[in-house]
Amino acid sequence: MNYRHAYHAGNAVDCMKHALLVVLLRALTRKEKPLFVLDTHAGIGIYDLAGPEAGRTREWEGGIGKLRTVAPTALADYLGLIPPGLAYPGSPAIARALLRPGDRLALCELHPEDAAVLKRRFRGDPMVQVHARDGYEAVTALLPPPERRALVLIDPPFERPDEFAALATSLDAGRRKFPSGIFAAWYPVKHRTPVRDFAADMTARGIPDIIVCEMLLRPALDPARLNGCGLLVINPPYGFEAAAAPVLEALRAVLGEADASVAITRLARENGV
Numbered sequence: 299m300n301y302r303h304a305y306h307a308g309n310a311v312d313c314m315k316h317a318l319l320v321v322l323l324r325a326l327t328r329k330e331k332p333l334f335v336l337d338t339h340a341g342i343g344i345y346d347l348a349g350p351e352a353g354r355t356r357e358w359e360g361g362i363g364k365l366r367t368v369a370p371t372a373l374a375d376y377l378g379l380i381p382p383g384l385a386y387p388g389s390p391a392i393a394r395a396l397l398r399p400g401d402r403l404a405l406c407e408l409h410p411e412d413a414a415v416l417k418r419r420f421r422g423d424p425m426v427q428v429h430a431r432d433g434y435e436a437v438t439a440l441l442p443p444p445e446r447r448a449l450v451l452i453d454p455p456f457e458r459p460d461e462f463a464a465l466a467t468s469l470d471a472g473r474r475k476f477p478s479g480i481f482a483a484w485y486p487v488k489h490r491t492p493v494r495d496f497a498a499d500m501t502a503r504g505i506p507d508i509i510v511c512e513m514l515l516r517p518a519l520d521p522a523r524l525n526g527c528g529l530l531v532i533n534p535p536y537g538f539e540a541a542a543a544p545v546l547e548a549l550r551a552v553l554g555e556a557d558a559s560v561a562i563t564r565l566a567r568e569n570g571v
């Protein structure tokens with residue numbers, strides 16, 4: 299396990315994931331019923347942008363650094379959750395900020411050092427459980443939740459060559475265990491072929507009601523570069539596509555190159571393909 303998110307926190311593709319996570323959580327916390335959030339690949343929760351890792355790559359300057367300067371209206375909700383200064387919240391901190399009393403957050407992190415940091419951060423918080431365990435395995439182990447309402451965020455590091463396949467298998471297994479769950483899976487776009495294969499794999503599994511949000515910072519022509527990212531959502535909450543569209547457009551306008559693009563595509567209809 300070589301991947302450490304501290305090098306990448308707050309970069310353009312991290313901001314896209316977090317801005318859409320906010321859209322999802324806002325939609326899901328509108329109903330009064332308690333919500334369970336499972337973050338399968340949680341990281342350390344909050345990142346020091348002044349630290350040595352972020353300082354080495356300076357990736358955040360092309361992400362949250364730019365967004366903060368321009369502050370587009372469509373991103374006000376997400377940006378409102380980012381404190382001024384150089385502490386950037388990861389998905390656990392963003393989710394925790396939006397949960398209500400009675401909601402619950404489970405965080406899985408496999409890297410022992412990162413899991414220890416995460417445990418310290420949320421120690422004493424009765425709404426948060428931290429598990430030092432494999433997040434893919436947790437998808438089936440922790441579902442269905444007693445709340446019967448859940449958002450599952452799967453945000454792997456894409457270190458393994460078979461990560462897209464593992465992601466598809468996990469989404470399929472999770473959805474079988476809990477068909478009404480909302481599943482959001484983040485993936486990088488380097489070149490189109492693995493992304494197309496992933497979409498074809500998901501379609502072939504016959505899972506209904508899937509939409510895909512994508513942001514390309516530039517056309518995906520050079521596979522050696524991280525050209526963009528996607529968030530695949532199964533069972534998107536009502537109104538998600540309409541709320542996500544201006545958010546994606548604002549991200550593109552601020553973070554993308556001249557030929558950047560965003561798209562929201564329906565991969566499977568609500569009642570099946």
Ligand SMILES: C[S@@+](CC[C@H](N)C(=O)[O-])C[C@H]1O[C@@H](n2cnc3c(N)ncnc32)[C@H](O)[C@@H]1O
Nearest residue numbers: 303339340341388389407408409432433453455
């Ligand atoms: C992209 S980072 C997560 C970032 C975090 N979701 C956020 O948005 O702030 C991926 C994390 O998954 C961890 N990881 C890798 N394999 C894992 C596994 N099988 N189960 C749980 N965590 C894993 C890595 O150590 C890393 O911290």
